[in-house]
Amino acid sequence: MSEASFDAGHEKKDALVKYTDQDVLDYHSKNFPGNGKIYIGSKTSLATTLDLTLAYSPGVAVACKVIEKEEEKVYDQCAVGNTVGIISNCTRVLGLGDIGPRAGLPVMEGKAILFKGFGFIDAFPIVLNEKDPDKIIDHCVAIAKSFGGINLEDIRKPDCFKIEEEVQKRVDIPVWHDDQWGTALVTVAGIINALKVAGKKFKDARITMTGSGASGIAISRMLLMAGIQGKNLILNDRNGAVYEGRPKGMDFAKEKIAKNTNPDHLEGDLATIVKKFTPDIMIGASNPKMFTANMIKDMNGPPIIFAIANPVPEIWPEDAFDAGAIICATGRSDYKNQINNVLGFPGVFRGALDVRAKTVNKEMKVAAANSLADSVPEDQLSKDMIIPSPLNHKVYLEEAVAVAEAAMRTEIHRINRTADWIREHFEKLRNFYMDNENPIIEKRKNY
Structure with a gap:
């Protein structure tokens, strides 16, 4: 293929990088297991019967009771403190416009790996098949307890202004x-x-x-x-x-x-x-x-x-x-x-x-x-x-x-x-990512 079709009409030759449509498609596919750019991994072991007991039933009930008694303990017992929900209805995606939730998903996955690669934050793409701003607000509020923050993405104007403002009024995490x-x-x-x-x-x-x-x-x-x-x-x-x-x-x-x-x-x-x-x-x-x-x-x-x-x-x-x-x-x-x-x-x-x-x-x-x-x-x-x-x-x-x-x-x-503390924590996160997670990425293409 020739130059990427999304850049059709760009005849300038001073660009810093060149790529084709096939380069883009190859980047997004055949990343073991399956395709796409993200996956969910486990932080804890599942090697023994004790591991299973602690991870799920019946042991997990202890963590649930602690959080029920004091909700802020969720930051100690769950991953919520390092998570962001990437929420979009894909009504204004890049220069493409209203392309629908499935077509916008590659953008949201891309956002997720940028969160991980530069902020060392676990981000989850959530695309909504919904255009009513009031319903989107309700959806965001309903799932907010799962995350430490919400990143709204690619939502058309003027809906985006109302959604951000109203969701922030109703939740106690950054929007x-x-x-x-x-x-x-x-x-x-x-x-x-x-x-x-x-x-x-x-x-x-x-x-x-x-x-x-x-x-x-x-x-x-x-x-x-x-x-x-x-x-x-x-x-x-x-x-x-x-x-x-x-x-x-x-x-x-x-x-x-x-x-x-x-x-x-x-x-x-x-x-x-x-x-x-x-x-x-x-x-x-x-x-x-x-x-x-x-x-x-x-x-x-x-x-x-x-x-x-x-x-x-x-x-x-x-x-x-x-x-x-x-x-x-x-x-x-x-x-x-x-x-x-x-x-x-x-x-x-x-x-x-x-x-x-x-x-x-x-x-x-x-x-x-x-x-x-x-x-x-x-x-x-x-x-x-x-x-x-x-x-x-x-x-x-x-x-x-x-x-x-x-x-x-x-x-x-x-x-x-x-x-x-913030600097030391950041460097620890970065070093762990570079030493343990980044090396796996290249292996996926050849597995």
């Missing part, structure tokens, strides 16, 4: 919609460092955000949380600039953003707004080819571009640089400066689980973004390096520390941990 906050966290970290490279101050930066989907709304919210001034931020959608009182194409999520941004009520399409507003940064979480060379030339130089639509960005990096951009980040792994959610959720959940947090609040989100930005040393920052490699395990370690400390500082934790 995180990664299409919102994972993208937002990594984007904000990248912006912090991009502005350093460009010699500009974060608090003074002017930004246009194109796209009012889950990630676009969350990026806007998190920029405000992190310190961007509302007067310096304009959200744009298919109906033009968003402002308070706009008569067309508003919903409750855009109304919230409008109250705190674009106070001058600038109107017009993106090209008009860029010309009037002269932003330092254009962010896109929208559609392919939304950004043009002329827009970049109308920006306040040196222009910074975050074109994170997948799989085809708002503008290809080569074209952005030709138009004068100093930095261009995308959502693709085959270009430098990838805005990759994997740099967020493993570290966030690792820190939240370590202190048994009850939610993920704004302080934890901002702490994670700042930690991620700080993981690129000042002397290594450049136009090609504003975001660290996802293969650097120390990124997740320090992110976990920052998140856990923010949780404890804001008193939404159940147990206190020192930074030293």
Whole structure:
């Protein structure tokens, strides 16, 4: 086969990696036993009659009684403290749209192995054949006691906003919609460092955000949380600039953003707004080819571009640089400066689980973004390096520390941990994974 069909139309030749459809299919299949990317293993022995008695009936009743008497003992007797449920109805999967639960399952399995490989967390994919947001909320709440946290994934807007908010109100574990906050966290970290490279101050930066989907709304919210001034931020959608009182194409999520941004009520399409507003940064979480060379030339130089639509960005990096951009980040792994959610959720959940947090609040989100930005040393920052490699395990370690400390500082934790404990625990988990689990992976293909 030729280049992967999902990237059809990508004729650029500067990509960092190349792959075919068959490469993808081979990666997902023939992984003994059976197929797919995940499996469940046992931590305890089943070699003797005593083992059987302790693991199940009748011995297991002792553990059940302890938990019945004091529910928090579940963290001592079960794996719940290191588990996350990945819950999706697959109504907005990547750039594929509403493809159904079975077709979305490879994405959820992929998420699970990223949780395991980078956060050393056991994550379980759960796909729901359900589109009613109220029923999804009830399903999530009903199974929440099985997990230490819930990661919502690939749920269409505006349902995703309601589902995350309502589930979090009804459970006492962290609920995180990664299409919102994972993208937002990594984007904000990248912006912090991009502005350093460009010699500009974060608090003074002017930004246009194109796209009012889950990630676009969350990026806007998190920029405000992190310190961007509302007067310096304009959200744009298919109906033009968003402002308070706009008569067309508003919903409750855009109304919230409008109250705190674009106070001058600038109107017009993106090209008009860029010309009037002269932003330092254009962010896109929208559609392919939304950004043009002329827009970049109308920006306040040196222009910074975050074109994170997948799989085809708002503008290809080569074209952005030709138009004068100093930095261009995308959502693709085959270009430098990838805005990759994997740099967020493993570290966030690792820190939240370590202190048994009850939610993920704004302080934890901002702490994670700042930690991620700080993981690129000042002397290594450049136009090609504003975001660290996802293969650097120390990124997740320090992110976990920052998140856990923010949780404890804001008193939404159940147990206190020192930074030293979190680091030591992380390294133990990593060493065990590398020594005992990682070597098995290659064996599966040849068994």
